[in-house]
Amino acid sequence: MDAKQAFRAVNQGQISPVYVCYGTESYIRNEFIERLQERLVEPEHREMAIVRFDTGETPIDTVVDEAETLPFLVPSKIVIVRDQTLFAAGKESAKTEHRPERLLAYMEQPLESTVLVFVVPQEKLDERKKTVKTAKAKEYIVSFASLQPEELLRWLIKRAGGQGRSMDAPAAEELLRRVGTDMHALAAETDKLCLHAGQGGAVSLEAIRTLVPMATEQNVFKLTEELAALRTTEAISLYHDLLKQREEPIKLMALLVRQFRNMLYVKELGGQGYSPQQMASQIGLHPYAAKLTAEQARKFSLERLAALLGELAELDYAMKTGKVDKALGLELFLLRTGSQGAS
Structure with a gap:
């Protein structure tokens, strides 16, 4: 059962x-x-x-x-x-x-x-x-399988409702974008937002953007989104914010590699007729993360994703052997990628 x-x-x-x-x-x-x-x-x-x-x-x-x-x-x-x-x-x-x-x-x-x-x-x-x-x-x-994207959204809305507060679908989606799919973290942030809203109040988009910090992995996801949309200035600004939070460039690069690799997998599996749920199972992602990754992958060609992974492999070697400054090396990669786009 x-x-x-x-x-x-x-x-x-x-x-x-x-x-x-x-x-x-x-x-x-x-x-x-x-x-x-x-x-x-x-x-x-x-x-x-x-x-x-x-x-x-x-x-x-x-x-x-x-x-x-x-x-x-x-x-x-x-x-x-x-x-x-x-x-x-x-x-x-x-x-x-x-x-x-x-x-x-x-x-x-x-x-x-x-x-x-x-x-x-x-x-x-x-x-x-x-x-x-x-x-x-x-x-x-x-x-006890991971909830599907729609189920996760309904669960967030229901959790707020159980505490005498309301939360609409756009607010729940923003919370997911910021926190990710970890239900323990989502429950804690929802409870915090409900306390802020007060009895009978509504959990608003503004409150979520003000009170809920973006998780590192979600920031990296956002970073790849900005690169695909040729919003290089926004991508670099986000990268500088992560450095101010003392995030290690090598860690950020590893997360970028994982995201680009997941996009490559999703694109290849999609071409073979896999459903989002089957993709999630194959790659080991939460169904909601697989859905967002598939949406992001549509902005990149297979050749571009493979080329980016090759560049990141070379950058990883250069950073770890001291041939390039870690923070500067990753920033230059982001500038090149943003200027060239996703195709």
Whole structure:
């Protein structure tokens, strides 16, 4: 099942005895585990009713022993296990030996008073493993994938609404452009903006531009946008602002390389008929970032992107061998690129 179905079931009181929570969106996964705790455990009982393990340090026998032990002085308990061994595609830890058959037997007859939650912080599970096959057959698996661009915008608007404030789509888009797609950072900035707006107020574009600093990666994204549009003056001004914030030229160059490389990948995949969602999965980007990268890539030719990556490789060598001043070298690259354009 996906995250929406899992939340709906828990809200309706349909609690599974075992969950295998996997996926890259840690914010929603943590929110789901918190929802489970709210449904099953009183706040004053959490110390006794919530037990945590890591299969990198603890054998599965110990975990199952705990799951099979009746809760003490509380009606139910939650056993939360961080795992990159039993369900994931990673190699087993040399420090810890596991007997998967013990877990397989438990999943067939789980204890009613225990909810066993495995947290697998990876994009995919290892479908070849018996543990995964059994969990799938029992419908214990929950996927926590990154939100699609439209979902992320709706989530921001809903979060503001839940605090008695309003936020329209242009404001939510500006917040995404400034912060990026990290939901932990987006939640913190949204809460800050809601406090500023006051009860019943609106989170405005002006407030976002005033109160929310642009993340370094988002600044680099903006930098490539200015270069593509031949706005060289704006690009250099933005670069100087980043230097004033003590950002290292080599770090900025590495981010530029990554952005130009992502644009090249997106352009090639688009030519092969890939959808934005498929592109995001192939490149390892958030769907929203993949969408913006595709929009930006349309302004560059494949040949131009390849040439820029070649220039950056030469600049990297020159900067690291001391043949050129780091800050000046990158500034000259930006001036050349801006004057030549994207074609």
